[in-house]
Amino acid sequence: xxxxxxxxxxxxxxSTARSCVGERAHVLSIATEYRQxxxxxxxxALLLGYEFQFCGLGEEWVGWGTKLVQYRRSxxxxxxxxxIAPADPVMLIDGWDCALVGPADEFCEKMASEASRIDExxxxxxxxxxxxxxxxxxxxxxxxxxxxxxxxxxxxxxRYLVHDFPDGNDQDRVHEHLLEHGERGAPxxxxxxxxxxxxxxxxxxxxxxxxxxxxxxxxxxxxRVTGERPLVLHGNGHTGRWFLSGLWRELxxxxxxxxxxxMLAHLPYDGPVPPGTVPDEATERNWVATFELYRIIExxxxxxxxxxxWDPWKIARGEMAPGGEPRRS
Numbered sequence: 147x148x149x150x151x152x153x154x155x156x157x158x159x160x161s162t163a164r165s166c167v168g169e170r171a172h173v174l175s176i177a178t179e180y181r182q183x184x185x186x187x188x189x190x191a192l193l194l195g196y197e198f199q200f201c202g203l204g205e206e207w208v209g210w211g212t213k214l215v216q217y218r219r220s221x222x223x224x225x226x227x228x229x230i231a232p233a234d235p236v237m238l239i240d241g242w243d244c245a246l247v248g249p250a251d252e253f254c255e256k257m258a259s260e261a262s263r264i265d266e267x268x269x270x271x272x273x274x275x276x277x278x279x280x281x282x283x284x285x286x287x288x289x290x291x292x293x294x295x296x297x298x299x300x301x302x303x304x305r306y307l308v309h310d311f312p313d314g315n316d317q318d319r320v321h322e323h324l325l326e327h328g329e330r331g332a333p334x335x336x337x338x339x340x341x342x343x344x345x346x347x348x349x350x351x352x353x354x355x356x357x358x359x360x361x362x363x364x365x366x367x368x369x370r371v372t373g374e375r376p377l378v379l380h381g382n383g384h385t386g387r388w389f390l391s392g393l394w395r396e397l398x399x400x401x402x403x404x405x406x407x408x409m410l411a412h413l414p415y416d417g418p419v420p421p422g423t424v425p426d427e428a429t430e431r432n433w434v435a436t437f438e439l440y441r442i443i444e445x446x447x448x449x450x451x452x453x454x455x456w457d458p459w460k461i462a463r464g465e466m467a468p469g470g471e472p473r474r475s
Contacts, residue, residue: 170234171250172197172287174220177241178207182410182421184241186394189403190364195250197229200241210316213280214298221291232288237344239378240281242416243387245399247364248344248377256343256377257284273340273371275347278324280316282345282380285336293335297323342369346376348390349383351440357396365397384436387417394421 173196177184180203191198202216217238224230235257239246283290297319327334339345346355346367355367358375366375381390393399400406400422407422418433419425425433442458449456454470461468 169254170197170231171195171253172199172224172230172234172236173246174199174201174217174236174238175241175244176201176213176216176238178202178205178212178216180413181242182413182415183243183245183417185410185413186399186403186405186421187239187241187244187246189405190246190399193363193403194246194248196237196246196253199224211298213316214294214319218291218294218298221287221294225287225291230287232286234287236284236287236290237378238283238290238294240380240382243381243390244282245379245381245390245393245397246377247366247379247397248375253284253344253377257286273342275342276338276340278320278336278338279345279347279380279382280320281382282378283336284344296335341372341374342376343372343374344376345378345380348379348381348386348393350385350389351437351444353389360397364399364402367393381417383440384433385440388433388436391417391419391421391425395424 173191175184175187175198177200180200184200188198188200199220201220202212205216206212221230221236225232230236235254237253283293285293297316323335346369354370356370357365358368359365367379368375379390379393381387381393394417400410405422407420410420415421418429446456449470452470455466456470457466460466
């Protein structure tokens with residue numbers, strides 16, 4: 147096993163792959179409700195050669211800890227029955243805001259590659275995708291289960307339980323877990339896919355990718371910064387959902403898995419409009435406003451790194467200079 151730790155969305159440099167003979171690639175997807183996006187994800191996974199299963203389907207969503215509990219149950223069951231081998235590569239991805247576009251054999255090859263440590267690549271990686279995202283995780287099944295158990299142990303020790311589920315935020319817990327390891331001087335528990343070799347975060351102000359291989363069974367994206375072709379497109383955040391909504395149409399994913407919008411119309415959907423459909427003017431206007439908010443947040447973060455506060459609303463009221471002001475402690 148060349149990489150015993152898990153890999154989270156947004157990072158490692160991937161080198162030449164070794165043989166992956168005998169491995170089975172698995173996708174475990176959290177979805178307590180069957181939505182249109184989940185149907186497409188499942189069909190794409192099967193077309194691309196993955197072993198696929200939903201986690202928590204039909205069960206109550208208690209809080210973000212629900213995701214971790216359901217992943218643990220599925221991994222324990224699969225490893226216990228032998229349907230998942232400890233060294234099999236697995237992905238844990240959200241069922242309503244992810245599109246799977248890369249084949250299982252490519253996933254095996256990339257998981258067989260060596261990856262840099264997070265503390266080596268994150269500070270000077272030169273890419274913006276250097277922050278851990280709990281919505282997309284991959285690795286060997288055994289170590290991934292260990293990571294999930296470690297995250298749950300921290301949640302259960304610090305949070306109240308609701309119906310035996312930890313009512314905590316999985317994203318917050320990932321960052322807490324990382325900080326805990328850093329404070330102890332312990333080896334870091336996961337890597338970050340900052341080159342987008344496996345996961346492409348779509349939460350951007352502008353597209354950072356180009357579409358390729360429209361003649362293939364499922365087209366691909368190529369990251370403009372790193373040149374990588376990600377396997378999973380994660381439409382997280384408001385702008386991410388908008389971009390994913392467009393990619394359903396541009397990649398013609400429904401047609402490629404023998405679906406039509408009409409076939410899915412009886413199911414709820416997670417994006418701004420049902421997958422494969424075109425938004426009306428009012429919907430587009432509302433979602434375009436989220437891009438303006440995204441740019442404001444980006445600028446606020448830029449000023450914050452300089453120790454300055456920048457607030458466009460205060461500037462508009464004449465309460466702040468356009469160049470910002472020193473942050474007050």
